[in-house]
Amino acid sequence: MIRSINPATGEVIETFEPLAENEIESRLNLAAETFIDYRRTSLAERAMKLLRAAEILEAERERFGRLMTTEMGKLFKAAVEEAQKCAWACRFYAENGERFLADEEVKTNATRSFIRYRPLGPILAIMPWNFPFWQVFRFAAPALMAGNVALLKHASCVPQCALAIEDLFRRAGFPEGVFQTLLIESSQVERVLRDRRVVAATLTGSDAAGASVASIAGREIKKTVLELGGSDPFIVMPSADLDEAVSVAVRARTINNGQSCIAAKRFIVHERIYDEFERRFVAAMERLKVGDPLDPATDVGPLATRDQLETVAAQVERAISAGARLLTGGHRLAGPGFFYAPTVLADIPEDAPARREEVFGPVAMLFRARDADEAIRLANETDFGLGSSAWTRDEREQERFIEELEAGLVFINGMVASDPRLPFGGVKRSGYGRELGAFGIREFVNIKTVWIRTEAAELTRTE
Structure with missing residues (x-):
């Protein structure tokens, strides 16, 4: 059973039965048959339909925003901005696909x-819940513009978003079968990925999920693009504007309730300004309103x-047990819903798992660095390399x-963010391949x- 649950209340909104085998087979057939004709459509025609999709997103941004908020808990303002993005x-x-x-x-x-450049065919997209529209569109917009067709296996906790996106593309004029949502469980993914009609796959998720998909696709000789999260460093040196750095640091750690692959998670601060940064940062985190x-x-x-709530709580408890110093937070909030207090940890021991793993919640870790050399060493010590x-x-x-920073994205004096104009992706266990920009469509x-x-x-030549 696939369930949509409001994370602010814990209440079940709606339930869905996963697709049966014959239904999966029917959708795979439709994707393969649709591709034969869709790949022959002109770039101008595909562009027209994408522009219509953009119009629907803008006109109905508040409806889509409310859907995202009630199904996965992101702030309503942020959800509306996600639809606009x-x-x-x-x-x-x-506007740029034909040139690319x-x-x-x-x-x-x-x-x-x-x-x-010619399209490949039906692409399986395995997408996460944290940006339930944006993650899908940053794959779908270039993929459909290139002439491919898409099969979406969305996270099981956002089925309503998944169905709304399928409906949106249909209303934008894309032929039936160009974009299909597959309401299937994780156990059914391998069967779809191995199917000969599926020619490639993209996944955004954990490194464990990425390794599984890459292994299956590798045995089937299928192209994959993987974006597998990160434990992003946020380095602050003495010459920085400390007021701005602290303000952005709080926003960078708590964006999307702390559930973003490119959220800053490890704050590496030069020892000359560390104490002042810590004081201001902790105070700002404590002022945040959770609700x-x-x-x-x-x-x-x-x-x-x-x-997710239980995972974050356990990660913080392990870090404290290992010797980390708790500066604020570190507990679940009483009442219904899946709320966790904004948390700051410092003095994390080198052997503590939290020092290198991704904590997907409003939990910040502070590190003191003697100089740029140590800041770079601390930044690169994780297995991840996204932002x-x-x-x-x-x-x-x-x-x-x-x-020297081992990451797919380096932002100087600014918060890491995705941008359709720029390639997006990571190195090391953050995955491979790129989304967005000219690289993404290719x-x-x-x-x-x-x-x-x-x-x-x-x-x-011979005369």
Whole structure:
């Protein structure tokens, strides 16, 4: 049984039966048959439909926002902004897709040689709950613009969002079968991934889930793109604007109730300013209002599921047991819903698991660094490598962080964020491949080499 539960109250909103085997088979057939015709549509036609999707997202952003908030607990304002960001991605690929996929001429000894980008077929997208619309659209907009068709296996706790997205694409004019939501359980994913009609897959989730999908896809010789979370460092050096750094640090740790792959999680502060940063940061975290995500005055809403709440609580308890110093928070909040107090830990021992794992909730860890060398060492000691942020006015330090931080994204004096114009992805156990930008639309295409020699050209050369 797939259940939609309001994390602010713990109440079941609606339940859904997973698709039966014959229903899965029917949808796979539809995807394969639809692709035959859809890949022949013009880029202009696909762009028109994406623009229509953007219009629907913008016109109904509050309805979609309320759906996201009630199903996974994000702040209503943030949910509305998420719908608008999805519209941005649709417009971006509608306006730039033809340029990204245009033939690229290459001079060789042929009459003409060039690179052509062609769609692959049905792509399976295994998506998480934390950004229930954005995660889907940042895959779907470029994939559909490129001429692929999509099969969405969304997180089991956001079935209403998954169905709403399918309906949105249908209303935007995409043919039936171009985008389908599969309400299936985790145990059914392998059967779909192995099916010969599915040609590739993308997953955003844990490194364990990524390893499982990559292993299956590897045995089937299928392309994958994996975005597997992070334990992002947030470095603050003496030359930084401390007021701004502290303000952004709080926002960067508690965005989406602390449930973001690119949320800052480890705050590495130069020893000259550490004490002042700690004082201000803890005070700011303690001022945050935790409560109803539909209330405009709320700063931090609930965690998405009871399991997520229990996981975060256990991670904090293990860190404290290992010797970490608790500066504030560190407990669940009384009452209904899955609420956890904004928490700050310091002096985390080197052998504590929390020092290297991803804590997916409003929990910050503070570290003291002697200099830039130690800051870089601390930043890179985790197995993850998704985002990173460094705060310094020193240009030499900026260049060092850009060069030496082991991450797919480096933001200087700013909060890490995804942007349709820029490639998004990580290194190490944060995964491989890229979403967004020109790189994102080319992940799921056949990069086809074309070499042509004409008889007329051959005669000219021999005369």
